[in-house]
Amino acid sequence: MPGRKAGDDVGMTSDIALLTEDLTKFYGQRRGIEGLNLEVRAGEVMGFLGPNGAGKTTTIRLLLDFLRPSRGHATVLGLDPRRDKAALHRQIGYLPGELVFPGRDKADDLLHFFAAARGGVAWSQVTELAERLDLDLSRSVRTMSKGNKQKVGLVQAFMHRPAVLVLDEPTSGLDPLMQQEFLAMVRDASGAGQTVFMSSHVLAEVQQAADRVAIVRDGQLAAVERVESLGKRAVRAVEIHFDDPVDPTEFNVLPGVSDVVVSGPVLKCTVDGRIDPLIKAAARHEVVDMLSAEPDLEETFLSFYYHGEGAGDASRAGA
Amino acid sequence: MLPALVRKTWRDDRLALFGWAGGVAAFTAIYTSFYSQFQGAAELKQDALPQGMLDFLGIADMLSPAGYLQATIFSLVGPLLVLMCAITLTARTIARPEEDGGMELMLANPVSRAAFAWQRVASAGSALTAIAAIPGILLMIIVPWIGMDIPLSNVAAASAGLVALVWSFAGVAFLVGAATGKRAAVLAITGGLAVAAYMANAIGGMLDGWHWVRWLSPFHYFIGTDPLHTGWHPVELLALVLLGAATTTAGVIVFDRRDIGV
Numbered sequence: 215m216p217g218r219k220a221g222d223d224v225g226m227t228s229d230i231a232l233l234t235e236d237l238t239k240f241y242g243q244r245r246g247i248e249g250l251n252l253e254v255r256a257g258e259v260m261g262f263l264g265p266n267g268a269g270k271t272t273t274i275r276l277l278l279d280f281l282r283p284s285r286g287h288a289t290v291l292g293l294d295p296r297r298d299k300a301a302l303h304r305q306i307g308y309l310p311g312e313l314v315f316p317g318r319d320k321a322d323d324l325l326h327f328f329a330a331a332r333g334g335v336a337w338s339q340v341t342e343l344a345e346r347l348d349l350d351l352s353r354s355v356r357t358m359s360k361g362n363k364q365k366v367g368l369v370q371a372f373m374h375r376p377a378v379l380v381l382d383e384p385t386s387g388l389d390p391l392m393q394q395e396f397l398a399m400v401r402d403a404s405g406a407g408q409t410v411f412m413s414s415h416v417l418a419e420v421q422q423a424a425d426r427v428a429i430v431r432d433g434q435l436a437a438v439e440r441v442e443s444l445g446k447r448a449v450r451a452v453e454i455h456f457d458d459p460v461d462p463t464e465f466n467v468l469p470g471v472s473d474v475v476v477s478g479p480v481l482k483c484t485v486d487g488r489i490d491p492l493i494k495a496a497a498r499h500e501v502v503d504m505l506s507a508e509p510d511l512e513e514t515f516l517s518f519y520y521h522g523e524g525a526g527d528a529s530r531a532g533a
Numbered sequence: 534m535l536p537a538l539v540r541k542t543w544r545d546d547r548l549a550l551f552g553w554a555g556g557v558a559a560f561t562a563i564y565t566s567f568y569s570q571f572q573g574a575a576e577l578k579q580d581a582l583p584q585g586m587l588d589f590l591g592i593a594d595m596l597s598p599a600g601y602l603q604a605t606i607f608s609l610v611g612p613l614l615v616l617m618c619a620i621t622l623t624a625r626t627i628a629r630p631e632e633d634g635g636m637e638l639m640l641a642n643p644v645s646r647a648a649f650a651w652q653r654v655a656s657a658g659s660a661l662t663a664i665a666a667i668p669g670i671l672l673m674i675i676v677p678w679i680g681m682d683i684p685l686s687n688v689a690a691a692s693a694g695l696v697a698l699v700w701s702f703a704g705v706a707f708l709v710g711a712a713t714g715k716r717a718a719v720l721a722i723t724g725g726l727a728v729a730a731y732m733a734n735a736i737g738g739m740l741d742g743w744h745w746v747r748w749l750s751p752f753h754y755f756i757g758t759d760p761l762h763t764g765w766h767p768v769e770l771l772a773l774v775l776l777g778a779a780t781t782t783a784g785v786i787v788f789d790r791r792d793i794g795v
Contacts, residue, residue, distance in 0.1 A: 241795060275793075275794075278637075278640075278641060279646070280637065280640065280792065280793040280794060281792045281793070281795070282790075282791075282792055296646075299643075299644075299645050299646065300643045300644055300645045300648065301643065302643075303641060303642060303643040303644070304643035306641070308637075308638075308641040310634070310637045310638065310641075312634050312637075313634075314633055314634030314635045314637070314638075315635060315638060316541070316545060316630055316635035316636070316638060316639050317541065317544065317545035317635070318545070319544070319545075323544075327537055327540075327541045328638075328642070330537035330540075331536075331537040331538060331541075331639075331642040331643070331644070332642060332643060333643065370638070
């Protein structure tokens, strides 16, 4: 993918943009996020995935110093979100999940305010972003549709070219064309060395833009994966048509193969991980046709991290 | 150059600010201009009301210029207007944007929590000061113009008291908003306190053995010294200013320590 950093797990650990150690937030008895240990490297795009209520927004609001941790701590660009708030926020672009703009300004005036509050931003950067997102700046933000408000939110997050972009559900409200444009903006930002930390419950957008994904569930980190390996581990549905009927026992002993159903010469199964063992076994017979559905992150997501509770939300999300 | 947030706050509140300023100005101008026509009627009105009611309303006599200004501008409706203005505008500094969510993007700018709170309170406070000063400024013009026989220095003292009264209650309103982030709490608690303070001053002046209650009431420090007759009382004014400063500072400290928008 363009803009993707080549560096893998080695050699970049000294350059951490965002770090949380045992980051925990309880609201009274209710758990927001618990024991979160996460590292995002400079220049990396990290997707932060999980169903609604998993603790994504709580984590983001802790990073922005709207919330104070019950335990543990976070650092952004090596700075403390609370103590160094003023200096840090100059280098953060933030898009809230619940986007509400202060006042009744036209988009133009509102963005002038953000520009001034951030110590001056070249106006060409604003108009460039607005053009890219096809946004009319002369309209009042209060009367805008959700999608257009989201565009204003994106413009204010990207306009000062911050070192770190923290985006909470950035594509919500955007139509598919604009979602693609947004993902291109993320890739450009990453290419320019900016770090992107974006939450989502939509796997597709993360798959397209992120280097790694952190998955949270019920307030706890379930996994951190490279997007590619998430793909490799994908569960796929495979259907093989043979010339003659086959024996299911020959296939359901294969590693990673399950749900084997044989009806005459047609074998249906799901494959978890490498497909090679199945291919080798099938090759002993005369194969007429073979269908393999694209690895679907949605299914991967479900099969590895959900199983039951929370699955409803995730399965709705990408649809 | 003023901080962007201060200019933004004024711009967002401009309709309310101009509305309140216009209302307070109209109220002052209309009441005061009626002074000469009112002279005959005042006697009737004063005779019609029992003394206890007059005391409660803070009306000493409506015949003298000082008594008239006291009865109209400085005793009930005037303070009520500017305090309503102070409480609702101060609720906009933190509580309202926190509730509606608009505060997040303002706080996401490179400014510390404390600086944010100070800038918000400075914007609202300066606007409130200007609005609370309107009666005084207009009286400086109207009193000599219609020939009311009262020293301008006394009018200035009472007007300064009105500003100081606004500061004290704006401070309380700010503290409640900074601590709770709830607009309803600001309106209910500060409004309730204002009513209680008014009652304490009024009742404390009427009932034997309850005089001490007045000392708890900001209204006493504002008007209990009878500035329209006796002029400046710097210690009492200072007490109001200190109340406002202390509550505002406490508000900033509390706001700096808590979670936002929970």
